[in-house]
Amino acid sequence: MTRTEAPKAGNPCWVDVTSTDITATRAFYTELFGWGAEEPDPEFGGYFNFTKDGERIAGAMAAMDPSMPSVWSIYLAVDDADAAAAAVEAAGGTVMVPPMDVGDLGNMAVYVDPSGAVIGTWRPGTHTGFAFVAEPGAPSWFELHTKAYEDALEFYQTAFGWDTHTMSDVPEFRYTNLGEGENEAAGVMDAANFLPPEVPSHWAVYFAVDDAEATIARAVELGATVVQPAEATPYGVLATLADPTGAMFRLQQPS
Numbered sequence: 423m424t425r426t427e428a429p430k431a432g433n434p435c436w437v438d439v440t441s442t443d444i445t446a447t448r449a450f451y452t453e454l455f456g457w458g459a460e461e462p463d464p465e466f467g468g469y470f471n472f473t474k475d476g477e478r479i480a481g482a483m484a485a486m487d488p489s490m491p492s493v494w495s496i497y498l499a500v501d502d503a504d505a506a507a508a509a510v511e512a513a514g515g516t517v518m519v520p521p522m523d524v525g526d527l528g529n530m531a532v533y534v535d536p537s538g539a540v541i542g543t544w545r546p547g548t549h550t551g552f553a554f555v556a557e558p559g560a561p562s563w564f565e566l567h568t569k570a571y572e573d574a575l576e577f578y579q580t581a582f583g584w585d586t587h588t589m590s591d592v593p594e595f596r597y598t599n600l601g602e603g604e605n606e607a608a609g610v611m612d613a614a615n616f617l618p619p620e621v622p623s624h625w626a627v628y629f630a631v632d633d634a635e636a637t638i639a640r641a642v643e644l645g646a647t648v649v650q651p652a653e654a655t656p657y658g659v660l661a662t663l664a665d666p667t668g669a670m671f672r673l674q675q676p677s
Contacts, residue, residue, distance in 0.1 A: 428546075429499035429544075429546060429551045432582040433498065433499055433601075434497065434499075435498065435499040435551030436480075436481065436552055437497070437561055437564075438469075438481030438482055438494070439481070439493070439495070440482075440483055440484075440669075441492045441669065442492050442667050442668070443667045444482060444483065444484040446666045446667055447492070447667055449644075450641075450644050450666055453644055454640060454641055454644060455472075455474075455629065456474075457473060457559065458473040458476065459471075459473070459482075460472075467483060467484075468484055469482070469483040470483070474554055474559050475553075478549065479553060479559070479561075491669075492667035492669035494627050494669055495532075495540065495542055495625070496542065496627055497542035498543050499544055499545075499546065501545065503521035503545040506521075506531070506581070506582075507520060507533075507543075509581045510533045510543075513577050513581035514577055515534060515577060516534040517532075517533055518534055518540065519531055521545075524547075526548050527547050527548055528547040528548070528550075530542060531543045535577050535578070535623070536570060536574065537569055537571075538623045539566055539574070539624050540624070541625060557630055558631055559629065560629065560630055561627055562628045562629060562674045563609065563627075563628040563674060564607070564627055564628070565608065565609045565610070565628070566578075566610045566611065566625050566626075567611050567613035567617060568610060568611070568623040569613060569622075570623065571596055575610055585601060585602070586598050586599065586600060586610075587602045594615075597609060597611050626670070626672055627671055628660070628671075628672040628673065628674040629673055630673075630675075634661050634673050634674075634675040638652060638661055638673070641663055645666035646664060646666060647664045648661070648663055649663060650662035652673075656677070657674070658676045658677045659675035659677075660673065660674055
């Protein structure tokens with residue numbers, strides 16, 4: 423198992439899904455990935471954690487506004503929630519949800535980056551984030567698809583101190599990583615040429631699987647839709663799905 427260490431400031435440390443049908447969401451992911459699911463906590467609006475091997479792996483909650491789409495969200499670790507909020511605003515980001523304590527679990531906030539993508543922050547308390555990464559049934563990669571590539575890179579470098587490394591810089595494929603080698607933690611892709619006008623810049627989460635085709639088949643049986651079929655790439659077999667409520671997520675079968 424690839425157990426995560428204490429989350430490094432600026433790195434993704436948690437993911438959760440906001441759902442228009444939380445019962446369907448709970449059933450789908452427990453069946454697809456074999457996750458457990460804690461009971462909803464009324465103190466925190468019915469939020470609950472999915473678990474892997476008894477430890478937290480992702481979160482879920484019902485959408486407060488049924489007209490909003492179901493969506494997966496990504497949170498970056500911060501050491502000081504208020505300082506992070508100030509840094510985000512100074513770098514051109516917008517506050518959506520200001521820093522708020524979640525009991526003794528930690529502190530969360532939600533922002534919109536200059537390219538229009540929503541990103542959360544989490545200052546860990548007793549809840550330190552997902553327990554595993556890059557193993558079957560756990561998050562394996564985190565990727566920003568942005569229509570304002572240069573602005574987005576400058577924002578994350580400035581607001582979160584990202585150490586970025588250009589992976590590709592040709593017109594048809596511009597991509598930059600947070601970290602390098604074994605320390606790679608997330609990626610930023612120039613999506614201006616392929617995202618439709620109605621689709622905003624957004625963050626995407628990948629989940630590792632042993633067999634992408636088998637996982638896709640099972641997901642479809644459970645009510646998912648294939649958005650992009652499995653494709654062999656230098657980074658493994660990748661696919662994009664929408665769960666039964668429409669929340670999009672990606673699969674990664676390592677090479």
